[in-house]
Amino acid sequence: MDTRQAMIEAAADLLARSPSGDVSTRAVCEAAGVQQPVLYRLFGDKDGLLAATVDHVWDQYLGAKRAAEKSVDPLEDLRAGWDSHTAFALAHPNAYKLMFAPALRSAPEAAREAMRILREVLERLAAQGRLRVPADDAARMVMSANTGVALALITRPALYPDVGLSTLVRDAIHRAVLVDRVADTSARDARAAAASTLLASLDELTPDPFTSAESALLEQWLERIPAAGPSD
Template sequence: MSTRAICEAAGVQQPVLYRLFGDKDGLLAATIDHVWDQYLAGKRAAQKSKDPLSDLRAGWDSHTAFALANPNAYKLMFSPALRSEPEAAAEAMRLLREVLERLAVQGRLRVPLAEAARMVMAANTGVALALISRPSLYPDVHLSVLVRDAVYRAILLDIPEPEDIRENDVRKAAATTLLSSLDELTPEPFTAAESALLGQWLTQIAQSGPAD
């Protein structure tokens, strides 16, 4: 984008932009600071519950929700073109560490605190960027929940899962196994139409959720 286009959209002359922000990089830095402030406002206002795991889940989900609601601004927040890391990024990490520290006090962390914080932030940021940058490749926003739970199982001890989720995982694993070998069955017991129908059924089971 050009400073001329920015000034035209804002209805000001270019000298105003340079006087306020120095240059385009200064304007982008101020914009990113503003976006981070909006993001952190919700984090700062979040009320602690009695269960830090619930707070950790809520923090992940609010992060993804912010990215989906503000895709262009979110991309700026994590742009590799930034010359320096915004101070707000450090605050976001600090707020995440506070929740993880509560879990550590309860003896529920299986990895060091700093490592756990980096894993959560990297995974949360990565899946959010994937959802907003490549929606055709990642059309299901539920992917965020799947990644969240996988990461939490990796860093936390004894995360309980409802029985219906465990049973559903078994069904999905069986369906995925059959689906992967459907084309290799010898001799072929099904017609082409039957194989296509079976493949469709197995795909639906493999992609189903607990309530499906």
Template sequence: MDNRSKIIEAAAELLEASPTGQVATRSVAEKAGVQQPVIYRLFGDKDRLLAAVVDHGFEQYLGAKRAAEESADPVADLRRGWDQHTQFALEHPNLYHLMTAPGPTVAPRAIGEMRTLLRGVLERVAQAGRLAVEPGRAVEIVMSANTGVALALLARPDEQRDIGLSRQVREIVLAGVLTPGPAHRTPAESVTVPRAATTLAALLRSDPPESFTAAERALLAEWLTRLAQDTTTSQDTVTS
């Protein structure tokens, strides 16, 4: 194992065992069996070391996400993803606090990949006609709520961490970003312009029309995005 890997492993172990969620570079150097200047030569500063630790810690989590097989129900996949996120936070509280804290100043790559993976699930939800808001906006809503409830649970003593709270918040949030399924849709909940635009935009992203030029596809995508975000038309239904 090279020095970089040894340092990251040492920092990750110290972080997990720390009662305060803090690690010192001196302790990391000692555990890794290297001189402290080696850490700064390889990582630049402590923030970049911690960003590497977060990326390392989430690699297994993200690996499971990447390997997960898509089911026929993207909404069910969305719920499973929420629950996995909360469970990871409860199992790795120090790492999770580090990832969601205002610092370090260097954003870990894992955050970007988490958004990308969630966006992929939400694109499938949109293609199925079940997403009520634009996928990019839905990513922000779901991640913010999922992170918030996870942090709220971590702020409680272990014996008061009720996983049922996460599921309850999940359903409240999903009710705000999803459209009702066909079996539960009432006549008053017919397709609105924003919802139709969201679905069409997702379908076009997955299978862009070859008869359109790149410029035409970009213009159509812009129009559909604006329609999907236009709350003034949310009460208008699509009629033939």
């Protein structure tokens, strides 16, 4: 194991056992058997070390997502993704809080990858005509709701004692972004689903029948359709 990895694993262990959710650079260096100048040479500062540590801890969670086989129904993957996200937060509260801490200047790469994996699932739903908003919007809605309920459970357990809240919020946000049965929807929902489906499939057109300007304009129009017109 190289020095950098040894320091990251030492920080991850100290973070997991920290009552306050913080670790000192001195403690990390002592645990890894190095002098403090090594930390600043390898990570720049404490912020860089913590960002690398969060990525290390989250990689265990994301690794399982990368290796998971896609189910026949992407909705099952969407639900499972939410549930595993909440379970990870409960199992690793300090690393989870750090991931979304505004004080952490260096954004962990894991946050971007988690969003990318979520968006892929939503694009599969869009391709089936089951998404009522553009995939980018849906990803932000789902991730922000999942993050919010997870942070509530781990930071305010007295106010949010029931983990079942996660399932309630999950189902509510999924109803907001998904069209379960097109036949039972309003005309507006059907239009929104059709627009989102077409938007998700634009990149698959080969050869591309549009210029860059035309594609950008078409995407802009399709993104507006879900919000346009009264419900029937």
